[in-house]
Amino acid sequence: MTETNLRTPLYSAHIDLGARTMPFGGWDMPVQYSGILAEVNAVRTRAGVFDVSHMGRLYISGPKATQFLDWVLTGSVQSLAVGRARYCMICNEAGGVIDDTIFYRLAEDRYLLIPNAGNRDAVVAWFHHWIGTKFPGECLIDDRTEATALIALQGPQAVEIMDGLCALDSGEPPSSLRPFAWAEGKLAGDAVFMGRTGYTGEDGFEVSASSDRASAVWQSFLDAGALPCGLGARDVLRLEAGLPLHGHEIDEHTTPVEAGLERFVRFDKDYVGAEVLLRQRDEGTERRLVGLAVPGRSAPRQGYAILREGQNIGRITSGSYSPTLDTSIGMGYVLQGHASPGSTVDLDVRGRITQGQIVPLPFYARPRKKQGH
Amino acid sequence: MNPDDRKYTEEHEWVKLEDADSRQALVGITDFAQEQLGDIVYFELPEPGSTVAHLGKMGEVESVKSVSDLFSPVSGEVVEVNAALTDNPEVANNDPFGDGWLVRLVMSDPAELDGLMTAADYESYISGLS
Numbered sequence: 001m002t003e004t005n006l007r008t009p010l011y012s013a014h015i016d017l018g019a020r021t022m023p024f025g026g027w028d029m030p031v032q033y034s035g036i037l038a039e040v041n042a043v044r045t046r047a048g049v050f051d052v053s054h055m056g057r058l059y060i061s062g063p064k065a066t067q068f069l070d071w072v073l074t075g076s077v078q079s080l081a082v083g084r085a086r087y088c089m090i091c092n093e094a095g096g097v098i099d100d101t102i103f104y105r106l107a108e109d110r111y112l113l114i115p116n117a118g119n120r121d122a123v124v125a126w127f128h129h130w131i132g133t134k135f136p137g138e139c140l141i142d143d144r145t146e147a148t149a150l151i152a153l154q155g156p157q158a159v160e161i162m163d164g165l166c167a168l169d170s171g172e173p174p175s176s177l178r179p180f181a182w183a184e185g186k187l188a189g190d191a192v193f194m195g196r197t198g199y200t201g202e203d204g205f206e207v208s209a210s211s212d213r214a215s216a217v218w219q220s221f222l223d224a225g226a227l228p229c230g231l232g233a234r235d236v237l238r239l240e241a242g243l244p245l246h247g248h249e250i251d252e253h254t255t256p257v258e259a260g261l262e263r264f265v266r267f268d269k270d271y272v273g274a275e276v277l278l279r280q281r282d283e284g285t286e287r288r289l290v291g292l293a294v295p296g297r298s299a300p301r302q303g304y305a306i307l308r309e310g311q312n313i314g315r316i317t318s319g320s321y322s323p324t325l326d327t328s329i330g331m332g333y334v335l336q337g338h339a340s341p342g343s344t345v346d347l348d349v350r351g352r353i354t355q356g357q358i359v360p361l362p363f364y365a366r367p368r369k370k371q372g373h
Numbered sequence: 374m375n376p377d378d379r380k381y382t383e384e385h386e387w388v389k390l391e392d393a394d395s396r397q398a399l400v401g402i403t404d405f406a407q408e409q410l411g412d413i414v415y416f417e418l419p420e421p422g423s424t425v426a427h428l429g430k431m432g433e434v435e436s437v438k439s440v441s442d443l444f445s446p447v448s449g450e451v452v453e454v455n456a457a458l459t460d461n462p463e464v465a466n467n468d469p470f471g472d473g474w475l476v477r478l479v480m481s482d483p484a485e486l487d488g489l490m491t492a493a494d495y496e497s498y499i500s501g502l503s
């Protein structure tokens with residue numbers, strides 16, 4: 001069996017920059033350029049730029065687009081204003097997470113939804129199933145993933161860089177965008193769509209452009225001083241910021257309530273999985289996602305057992321050395337009753353028992369600036 | 374690129390005999406290994422006084438993204454561990470054949486060196502991997 005991975009419009013730019021690539025979610029993606037530690041540091045202290053074109057771009061439209069999305073998403077769709085975006089989950093009937101996603105309200109009856117690369121086909125199939133069942137002929141899905149690029153500019157200097165390169169169609173600078181708002185503009189003469197969103201715990205933008213203009217936009221960010229960053233740094237950054245990754249903290253057998261993501265779940269609307277999620281909120285769950293701090297640089301890794309007094313109480317879902325905090329961190333599930341911050345657990349690190357402490361998430365939160373200047 | 378004053382393993386470690394009389398040798402990882410690992414953040418190495426076996430596991434190296442086993446190219450007794458790596462494991466990225474050495478040991482059987490790869494052998498071995 002031969003499988004050919006997809007390549008983003010920026011693939012040759014990555015090779016020219018000396019990136020090491022790896023298959024991820026059906027794509028050949030850059031995992032690192034200058035090195036994960038340098039890339040993480042750039043995003044935390046200056047600015048980094050990521051090719052995230054492997055993430056899906058699904059345009060959903062039609063007279064029942066809002067009702068349809070309210071049926072398949074855990075967040076409220078009808079209450080979202082045009083011009084804004086929201087993060088939430090797509091659940092199955094058992095409340096398990098098919099994917100997590102950001103969706104943008106482009107117009108009254110038109111949305112852009114960003115699924116994870118490896119889940120795009122599953123999400124499209126799931127959506128077609130429900131459109132056929134409940135909203136036949138009243139919703140359209142237009143998958144434009146392979147016709148566009150998505151580039152994330154992240155870090156404390158991201159706003160300044162965007163303001164220097166780009167004007168919104170409104171005439172305002174990109175810095176006028178509030179978090180989770182979107183706008184259209186011109187970047188180096190090219191039409192772009194941008195959201196004040198990201199997956200690193202830093203301020204920044206995610207910018208979509210047509211495939212043929214992707215290299216120009218990417219190069220503008222590099223010329224403005226942003227360091228090219230790969231999926232390796234992105235994974236460390238999101239972990240430090242306590243953000244879940246599908247396939248690790250969340251999957252089809254894990255619910256948003258178990259994962260501590262209740263703030264992205266509505267309990268006052270009817271949708272796929274609502275019954276289970278409501279029951280779990282009221283009755284509790286057997287296990288709970290927690291953060292773990294482990295002294296030293298030997299990191300807990302996915303699959304390691306979490307123990308207390310020799311009893312297996314859970315399992316690590318993600319872990320890494322955190323260069324920002326200079327300690328090792330991880331997330332994992334533990335049985336209820338063992339989830340309180342401050343309590344100590346043992347980790348089975350390849351046969352060595354190491355102590356860790358349950359800590360509140362996120363591990364890292366960026367220093368907040370006051371509004372205005 | 375790979376110095377020819379030492380021998381190499383298929384697991385990408387090197388061993389360099391420092392002194393034939395005392396059988397003292399340095400062990401480290403190759404430039405190819407550090408390049409593949411990426412940023413190294415932690416070494417788990419044997420204590421001085423412990424013995425290591427020919428091609429036996431002697432420790433672990435962690436990069437940000439992965440954990441890999443380290444194997445000793447030769448059998449012997451560890452007499453020193455590179456203390457610089459505790460606080461600055463990146464030395465093994467920056468200078469794998471020099472300051473980034475891992476352990477110093479006294480070989481128990483110098484004949485084991487004959488079974489290891491020369492720099493030229495190792496060169497063609499790694500070119501077959503990529």
